[in-house]
Amino acid sequence: MKVLLRLMMYLRPSTKWVVISLTLLILGTLIDLIAPWLLKEVFDKGIAKENTKAILLFTLALAGIQVVKSFGMFVQGRSQELVGQNVVFTLRKQMYEHLQKLSFGYYDKAKTGQLMSRMTGDIEAVKNFIGFGSLTMVGGLLTFVGTIGFMVFMQWQVTLLSMATIPLLLFILYRFNKNVGPAWGQIREQMGRLTTTLQENISGIRVVKAFAREKAEQDKFESRNDQNFDTNMERAKLEAKAFPLMGFYGGLTFLIMIWLGAVYVAKDQMTLGTFMAFQWYTWGIIWPLNMLGWQINIMQQAIKAAPRVFEIIDTPVGISSPDDGGADPARITGNVIFEEVSFHFGDQDAASEAGVLQEINLGVREGEVVAVLGSTGSGKSSMIALLSRFYDVSRGRVLLDGVDVREYELEGLRRKIGIVPQETFLFSASIRENIAYGVPEATQEQIEWAAKKAQIHGFIESMPYGYDTLIGERGVGLSGGQRQRVALARAILMDPPILVLDEATASVDTATESAIHEELLEVMKGRTTFIIAQRLSSVKRADRIIVLDRGQIVQQGTHKELFEQDGFFRNLFEMQEAASVR
The missing domain is CATH 3.40.50.300 (P-loop containing nucleotide triphosphate hydrolases)
Structure with a gap:
């Protein structure tokens, strides 16, 4: 949680664009919630009553809000990308400036490949979450809660019965989030080691060739590459277990809604328009939960990558000018x-070693x-x-x-x-x-x-x-x-x-x-x-x-x-x- 809160601090310089993105996100969510209701009106007030004017009116309304949504999505996408790029820009700038200030003592131990990995891959993982994942998670939550609200208002019995499998889906998401975090931590660390091996080999290629050690260096790289491959496959196995199950329970929710809705329509306890709207609304429950799996992936990458970046930014400088600016070196003769x-x-050890x-x-x-x-x-x-x-x-x-x-x-x-x-x-x-x-x-x-x-x-x-x-x-x-x-x-x-x-x-x-x-x-x-x-x-x-x-x-x-x-x-x-x- 501390890592996420610290990452959110980097949104401050882009507050205007964050507000624009959130506003457009809420607008898009409202449109998604209103659209199925308009479809309901097409059936109940248009088709059922043979009212062509109502059909035309509600159809045009559907078309109009989709145009508004499309324009809003364009502006929102650009705003989100701008927010993410601003965060990346600030992080890279801070990290590079701090690297310039660190003393020789730090570089005596630091590995160039690890620094390069953090400056590129780790910061990019942070950007993906800040610029895309975080707002998408907020949008998914708004859609999920809003959809349930609309459905309960229209037909609460079918809504509650259709959601019987949702707790199972949430449990799978919980387990997935718990296990995928450590996997991404290992992947980010091993990517740093792989980059270090590559950097050392390229920098020392003349020594490698002079001693005919190409095969040994290739074996070393392949070993690192195999470790990275295996860890990624372990992470992929977690996804392979979780995502199909989430899809299955989501589909089951849809089937239950179809069955119950049809029964209620047959008993005249639910209009055909409401039934059609519920088909649309059901995806407003299923897709946010399914997308949450991918968003958890993005979030966990950022959570594991950000501390590696902050570790460098938080490293004490060690050697710097005095706080008051120091004596003027111009006097040195x-x-x-x-x-x-x-x-x-x-x-x-200064106490025991010479x-x-x-x-x-x-x-x-x-x-x-x-x-x-x-x-x-x-x-x-x-x-x-x-x-x-x-x-x-x-x-x-x-x-x-x-x-x-x-x-x-x-x-x-x-x-x-x-x-x-x-x-x-x-x-x-x-x-x-x-x-x-x-x-x-x-x-x-x-x-x-x-x-x-x-x-x-x-x-x-x-x-x-x-x-x-x-x-x-x-x-x-x-x-x-x-x-x-x-x-x-x-x-x-x-x-x-x-x-x-x-x-x-x-x-x-x-x-x-x-x-x-x-x-x-x-x-x-x-x-x-x-x-x-x-x-x-x-x-x-x-x-x-x-x-x-x-x-x-x-x-x-x-x-x-x-x-x-x-x-x-x-x-x-x-x-x-x-x-x-x-």
Whole structure:
């Protein structure tokens, strides 16, 4: 009930159209109730009394109200669809906006296929109920009650006797509603899993083919598909049991009415016109109950789908700007301090487990170039992610120009930190749009300047459409190194006071890497820069090198100072030197 009440709240912006739909629905119901009475008058006052004027009058009245009803149904159908589309529009907008606000912590656990399933299929199920099912249920109820009222007024004995099977029909509807709800819940969940499997396979198709795992992936998809098929068949079995029985009892009601009505007409206790009207009215009892089975189906889909949508909308944002708007990020110049910083991921126990970072203390001056080294899992990327508040610290503080990053306005803060992430992502758009993603208003000259600094301008110029070349989904039209250089140009173009290069040249050859670093020397002047790298060639120009091990700073100093010490840096240097000799 809470889910339905919450869904009804989304009707508020469309109140005018809801009122129009309900008004026309009531009008249509009244017409349906009056039409059989007019038929009765045709027989009783026209045919029985051989009154051709009465026959013509009531026949024209029947035709007239049907014209009115047809026009009303047209307007009502459009109004209902508008209401449903408005609800879908609002839900999708809310859900998408909320997804944009959720932190990295949420996406670390979320499955893309499930999100896609909820954004499409689940919201569509809600629309079907709000835009069609709910008003149809109201119309059916009005028709059912109104029909019984008219029939009782005209001949109460036949009415009550004819309805002997209605309690059985209502019992079947009750059982059906009770059982079909859980079935639809399983179907919606399994559709999310099926979508996830499909999305993962398409996104990772190159890996699938590289490891010749097509058959295994096909088996996985077929398994999910079989589960979805079986669950749908279980739901269909419920319908197959309920709907024929409902049709049988509905037909039995009609037969009882025919038999009793004929008997009452023969005994002169019921007019022929009333008998003919009762045939019409009987369907006003049977069809609302039969349609209720389909409407219950639609309602249960919505009831099971809506919580999956609301689950996302109700997820706490976690990381957001301060309530008062926060400090102005325009003041950021690049002085960075990590003060007793510890960090745990959301699923870690901060009390008993060692954090990804533990008691980090580090001060970085404006314009200083700091390299961060460490083995895989040492906390390098996590440490830098705290700067942009992709995550919040578990303990301690990260300060930018003396202000805790949690006190800055969030969007402005992130615009002050240009990042080239370890996992390069490009959009299915032109190269120009990808480079200018953070600065959409950038001029062509600015875009080309950033591309030259990233050593990608020459390659772009050689392409058939230059900067207007479309690169395909996730940048599949480019090599790994080319994607990385486009991402580097994207970060450079933002002209931020803080630049983060997270393995920014890992996918390029050493010659290109050297050229990029030469160009970056100018870019990094006066700009606080963090370089996360495994190659020592990437960090040799750093003012200071930080070595992380198991979330702690174990070494720091210049290239020369660290080389003179035993430890990770010297071991890494010797390994890479030996590899280069080979």
